Amino acid sequence: MPDPTPQSPQQPAVDVLVVGAGPTGLTLACDLARRGVRTHVVEAAEHLPAGSRGKSLQSRTLEVFDDLGVGDAVHAAGSLFPPMQTWRDGERRGEWQLIEPDPDAPESRHPRPWLVPQWRTLEILRDRFLALGGTLECGARLTSLTQSDTRVTAEVTSFDGARRQIPALYLVGADGGHSTVRESSGIAMKGEDGGLRSAVVADVRVRGLDREHWHIWPDPAGELLMCPLPGTADFQLNAKITGEEFTATPETVRELVAARTHLPPGAVSDVGWLSFYRPRTALAERFRQGRVLLAGDAAHLHPPGGGQGLNIGVQDAYNLGWKLALVAGSHAPDALLDSYEAERRAAAADVLDLSTRLYRAGRRTQDAGEQARYRGQVCHLLSVHYRDSGLSTDTRANPSPSGVRAGDRAPDLPCVTSDGPCERLFDLLRGPDPTLLAVDCAPPRPASGLRTHQVTGGPLAEALGTGLFLIRPDNHIGLATDAPEHLERYLTRTGLRGARS
Template sequence: MRHTQPSERIPERADVLIVGAGPTGLTLAVDLARRGVDALLVEGAGELFPGSRGKGLQPRTLEVFEDLGVLPAVLAAGGGYPRMLNWQDGERKGEWDLIRSNEPHPTVPHPNIWMLPQWRTQQLLADRLAELGGRIRFGTALTGLEQHPDRVDARLTGPDGTGRTVSARYLVAADGGRSTVRRAAGVPMAGERVDPKPALVADVEVAGLDRGNWHVWQHAPGGALLLCPLPGTTAFQLFAQFGEEVEPDTSPEAVRGVIAARTHLPAEAIGEVHWASAFRPRAALAERFREGRVFLAGDAAHVHSPAGGQGLNTSVQDAYNLGWKLGQVLRHGAAEELLDSYEAERLPVAADVLEISTRLHRAGGVRDGRLRRGPWTEQLGLGYEDGPLTVEARTDLPEDALRAGERAPDAPLDGAGTRLFELFRGPHVTVLAVGRELPAVPAGVRAHRVDGGVAAEAYGRGLFVVRPDGYLGLATDDPADLPGYLARLGIR
């Protein structure tokens, strides 16, 4: 992606201004672009983030990417997680699985975490945004904002140093844990240090090390060190832990020195360092995710330990939740109150996920063969059962019944391979009539009747409204409940 040129003037107005072109901002920009929402995406840096940092895509994120049209590219560019291999004194000391392997099921087509360097994920999202007619304004930083009853005025400084004010109906902070937008909006963030020991992460070329394993030196002098082969590249991701009083040096020479000192690899085997960063693991949560017309998403709203692979995935889910709601308000006349549900739904989820990632980190994270990730990290079970848009109107349900607020499962619809996810794909709302007559629905709503098969078994009898983000909003037996519920989403 190229820099913004001075001749390419930033527009004076936009429906949505997105600050930050990381996974959060890019996901939101893609979703808004396919909805026909006029969104301006700005990024203070001159290019996309160059590191592999958030390299694990959870099953639920793969489902989101299928809907957004990037999954084929993601699957082609990435790979599954390799087995962990312990090293000690230059000898192999056994393998183990960090990630449990799940078999595909008709209701869960993408059951396993997929490894893809963050920079590649971002590039694929940026490519998809370009296909949809959107673009990124690089070298453009937010330097101030002022809220009004009907808009946000944001002061932007472009790559040539020229300032410009952009008026947007809404502004979304996707600018990371040190969010300028969050501070400008006056939203506090409270957190804690998860681990007093700093860590170094880097992308580095290593010769003579097999790419079939994730290599672990748990008891290396100076702290644990891991080297993970990054699919689709020739590089490894380095993770190295240090003592509390050490400030890791991120220079290429220092990165190579750490590997040489802590492993059996000779110095000449360690090549180019593409990117390096040092951090102290922490967990933090913004006090609120909305301040007037400003929304916080991704790391601007919640900061995670890397243990459990939750940060990038939770951020993508934020954008996916917010995108359709902005689209309904801006393009379909839904009431402003629909946007209140973003914080009500996402803040509790973020708090729960923070607890999971913190617990995994303190229990040993990826460095302990006794601790493996499982269904609690795959995000398929996260939902909005207590959310303001959830209406479960059926009674006397079995204990294991699928309920409103939960993820809408996939399932085959016919012998030709058609799936429910294909029916759901796109910016629309879907109504499913399972084991009953299909009622009339307003224009723009996709409707389908299901009789028997895996789908009927997964859903149970009833009428279901599937939200654009793939969650069940309404579950009822009474067709009279549909018009009122759809009206809340701006559909009449």
């Protein structure tokens, strides 16, 4: 591993220091490394964090992972969610679906969530990051940081107590809910526990339970669930707890199982990772302080309802990666980074509302169909848009027939291009660069050196309507216009000109 200690006072050895090797930090690290940004990750724990925790990967997250080159590995590591199985008095009482796919959701090649234990997602992202040439240091905790006009310097303390300074052009705090980066930067986190009930979450091995269902035992003291984790012999146990205090140990987990299910305590043969989880809802007042940015749980804390926490963090990283690469490479003005907070803080606030409502509602069988449809509508995250962002410009005389506008995620639809048919737009967009689509019109000449596709037909052309569409590296539509001169202006203003391959 290269030594990230600076070679000279003028030259930081890393462009971006990512603090925290959770799903947010590692996604960002992959995105930066594939753009050639010198990226170093410090992780306080001695090993990547264990635990199945955020196990539900939503449609939009799966699209991001495809683009980062880990889609196949994530697919191989997971499964669809099994149907729910309710138990009462030791008997099976009905099978139901937690989520019904939303027939009106934007088209995606991943219409359903994918079940992968979080520790496995982390391994996949770590391997990709290292293969891309990034460096990761476990057992290295950020303890403080300072900023100047030109750099940010982190003080990192190793397990043996040794301290050293790591300077970088930018630092991203992806260090979770108790973020030291956030605190060191003086950014307040406002939130509440809102009366949300605590829960025990544990990875357990259980005898006498089939692995084709996600089992649920309703109980006045709090429901208990066990979800089979693909690629393992484990279940993720989740039990709501009344009151503030609970000592989570293998023994108390066995007692909970015996008290709330028909299984004897001895059915739990093994308790691996376990945690007493106090859900909170909170949002950082800012996502940026000079050369320091916050992402994932460090910026917003979600209750686990709807499985949003991990997913929103991954999408923060995908929004931030290309902007940080452009700015760190001096291809775009520093102001481009302000759009990260403007776009992602609003998105996080919306999802916070939603996950709080879903967590409060729990998983009820009485109105299971209605709940499953609601979850299906709101959990895919394909409709998150940046229409109000300063980076979204729509100057067309006629709007798209489908209502798609600048700021929206580009529709992943089949199309016909001047090079032939294409099954899905995202196949054309794959990789770190922006893309210009000239739909039913000629691309401007020269097309600003951009990767350009002339779209001549198919569902994509129908959905977008005629015009020039500049698709950002995170697959949102930045500019929709009829006028080539607007394209030039847009590229200069945003710095996306520098992102061309």
